Amino acid sequence: MNPTRHAEASTSRRPSRIYRRVVGAVCRGRRVRWADVLLIAGFLAAISMPILGMITGLDTGERLHENRRRVSPPSWPRNLGALAAFPRRFESFFNDGFGFREPLIQWLSRAEVEGLGVSSSQQVIVGRAGWLFFAGLGAREYLRATEPFRPEQLERWSGMFQERHDWLAARGIRYLVVIVPNKATIYPEYLPASANRVGERSRFDELLEYLARHSNVQVLDMRAAFLREKAKEQLYYRTDTHWNGRGAYLGSAEIVRALSAWFPAMRPRPRSDYESVSLPHPGFDLAGMLGLSDRLVDTADELVDRAAPVVRKLPLECRMPRGSTELQRPFAMEREAPDLPRGVLFHDSFNVALRQFLPEHFRRLACVWKYTLDREVIERENPDVVIQELVERSLMWNIPEFRDDDEPNATQVWLGPDRADQSSRSR
Numbered sequence: 001m002n003p004t005r006h007a008e009a010s011t012s013r014r015p016s017r018i019y020r021r022v023v024g025a026v027c028r029g030r031r032v033r034w035a036d037v038l039l040i041a042g043f044l045a046a047i048s049m050p051i052l053g054m055i056t057g058l059d060t061g062e063r064l065h066e067n068r069r070r071v072s073p074p075s076w077p078r079n080l081g082a083l084a085a086f087p088r089r090f091e092s093f094f095n096d097g098f099g100f101r102e103p104l105i106q107w108l109s110r111a112e113v114e115g116l117g118v119s120s121s122q123q124v125i126v127g128r129a130g131w132l133f134f135a136g137l138g139a140r141e142y143l144r145a146t147e148p149f150r151p152e153q154l155e156r157w158s159g160m161f162q163e164r165h166d167w168l169a170a171r172g173i174r175y176l177v178v179i180v181p182n183k184a185t186i187y188p189e190y191l192p193a194s195a196n197r198v199g200e201r202s203r204f205d206e207l208l209e210y211l212a213r214h215s216n217v218q219v220l221d222m223r224a225a226f227l228r229e230k231a232k233e234q235l236y237y238r239t240d241t242h243w244n245g246r247g248a249y250l251g252s253a254e255i256v257r258a259l260s261a262w263f264p265a266m267r268p269r270p271r272s273d274y275e276s277v278s279l280p281h282p283g284f285d286l287a288g289m290l291g292l293s294d295r296l297v298d299t300a301d302e303l304v305d306r307a308a309p310v311v312r313k314l315p316l317e318c319r320m321p322r323g324s325t326e327l328q329r330p331f332a333m334e335r336e337a338p339d340l341p342r343g344v345l346f347h348d349s350f351n352v353a354l355r356q357f358l359p360e361h362f363r364r365l366a367c368v369w370k371y372t373l374d375r376e377v378i379e380r381e382n383p384d385v386v387i388q389e390l391v392e393r394s395l396m397w398n399i400p401e402f403r404d405d406d407e408p409n410a411t412q413v414w415l416g417p418d419r420a421d422q423s424s425r426s427r
Contacts, residue, residue, distance in 0.1 A: 124286050130296065131190035132286035133183060134241040138396030143184040143191070145199025147396070154210045156400040161217040164373045164388070173378070174262050174385040177219045178255055179204055180243070180350045182392040183236040186226045203395040222254045238298050240284030245302035248353035249274065256361050259385060265339045266361050274303035303356075311335045311360050318368050318377050327352070328369040330377075333359030341384035344377060346370055348390050371399045 074089035075082075119126045123136035133143070141147045149157075165175045184191060185202070204221070211217055226235055226247070235247035243251065253268035260266045283296040290296070316330040333355070340363040345351065347369060351358075359365040366381050368374055371390065378386060390399075 119290070121289050124289050125192065125195055127190040127192055127195075129190060129238075131187065131238050132240075132290075132296070133191060133195070134286060134393075137393065139182065139184075139393040140195070142203060142393045142396050143182065143188075143195060143197070145197055145202055147203075148199055148201070149203055149206045149210075154206065157207055157395070158210055158214050158217075160400040161211065161219075161388075162215045164386075165215070165217045167373070167375070168378070168386055171378075173383060174259075175218065176255075176258060176385060176387050177217060178251075178258075178387060178389040179219065179221060179395075180251060180389060180391045181223045181226050183241060183243075185223060185392060186230055186235065202392070204392050207395060218258075220255060220258045222251060225250060225254050234301055237284050237301075239287040239293075239296050240298070241286060242284075242350055243353060244300070245353055245356065246276070248350075249303050249357050251350070252354055252357035252361075255358060255387070259341075259361075262385065263341045266341070269357075269360075271303075273307065274305055277302050277304050305356075310337075316366055316368070316377075318374060321370055324369070330366070330368045332364060332366045332381075333362070334364045335360060335362075337363050342381065343385045343387060344368065344381050344383045345387045345389060346373065347387075348394065350391055351389060354389070 074086055077083035077086045119135075123134065125133040125135045125140070127133055133139075138147075161177055168175045184195070188197070204223075208219060208221060211219060229235065229250055233246055234244065235250060236243050249271070256266050256268045277300075279300045279302075281298050281300040283290075283293040283298050287293045287296040287298070311333045312335070314332045314334060316332045318330040320328065320330065340361065342364045343362045344366045345358070345368070347354070347367060348371070349369075351367060351369070355367060359367075364381070366377060366383070368377055371388075371394070373386070373388075
């Protein structure tokens with residue numbers, strides 16, 4: 001076929017050309033092809049549905065669990081500066097909340113994940129055998145080891161931990177840093193070929209070596225224990241970035257063993273004290289980020305304490321970072337055990353499961369969801385030990401640059417190595 005004629009034929013079927021041809025035929029009283037009319041009607045309906053769904057409220061489907069806050073509608077502009085920014089802010093709001101957005105995302109996810117075996121989100125890696133891995137906030141770069149620490153970054157991380165250690169030591173308080181392994185570190189065999197390891201060492205390896213040479217900070221590395229125990233049972237959810245109840249128990253036991261060198265009364269409880277429970281469960285946070293929680297089902301592998309609770313939960317007053325949620329509200333756990341230490345735990349989301357096991361090993365444990373060292377809480381609690389728990393991938397973030405009054409949420413932490421350095425120099 002002649003290329004020119006082929007191009008003309010393709011162009012003639014565009015909706016805009018058909019629309020003009022149909023309108024012209026109607027105006028001239030000529031016969032209209034109903035196939036063209038239906039094509040135009042379907043096209044107009046398709047592009048109108050997002051606005052209609054947004055205005056009329058027809059879109060009543062279940063909202064996706066995207067692990068982030070939705071963009072709020074912009075307020076009406078009251079000055080020229082706000083007026084200039086209004087179109088951009090409204091576009092962000094519309095893109096985040098137009099009608100029938102969720103079912104469209106779900107249909108796309110099903111086509112890509114179930115049909116093609118690829119991820120529909122840059123935040124999620126689709127692995128083998130139904131395993132999903134978190135890829136956002138620098139996690140992909142971490143697991144591939146493509147961005148090793150630069151010397152100045154190692155110096156800042158080491159300096160942060162040493163400064164905290166020295167401030168606490170001057171007050172007679174022990175300090176333990178706990179790095180929770182990434183799921184990809186423990187289960188690399190389920191990663192796809194596209195998530196291959198590039199560098200020889202992870203940032204955690206580099207930090208441990210640097211701290212051993214330049215500080216006296218105690219760091220708990222649980223990777224060996226998890227790699228050993230994973231042969232016995234599954235320690236992380238397949239569709240979640242976090243450890244399950246069994247992994248949280250193991251993490252608690254490793255923390256207690258490390259602390260027992262300072263506090264001999266601390267001993268991990270035997271695993272036989274807990275009953276293993278496994279129940280089918282809709283997909284967890286990573287499946288929700290794909291919009292496929294109902295399709296990518298998982299198993300909730302938990303441990304249930306056979307004994308009655310010995311700790312009680314109490315509220316804790318603490319100034320929290322901007323945008324903190326109800327789940328991040330600080331709290332304290334107490335029990336009658338004068339021979340056990342008092343502690344403060346600064347933690348991330350991995351404490352949601354850890355709190356079932358760790359607090360009972362303390363006379364009182366205050367739990368605060370933040371990365372900074374809140375000195376007001378420490379001085380008020382007067383602990384024997386402070387624990388800083390953070391997940392391995394957070395070593396990609398600019399945590400050493402945080403101040404307690406402006407610590408951002410995890411969704412705002414990852415700036416990339418270059419931008420993080422620029423941000424810290426601009427302060």
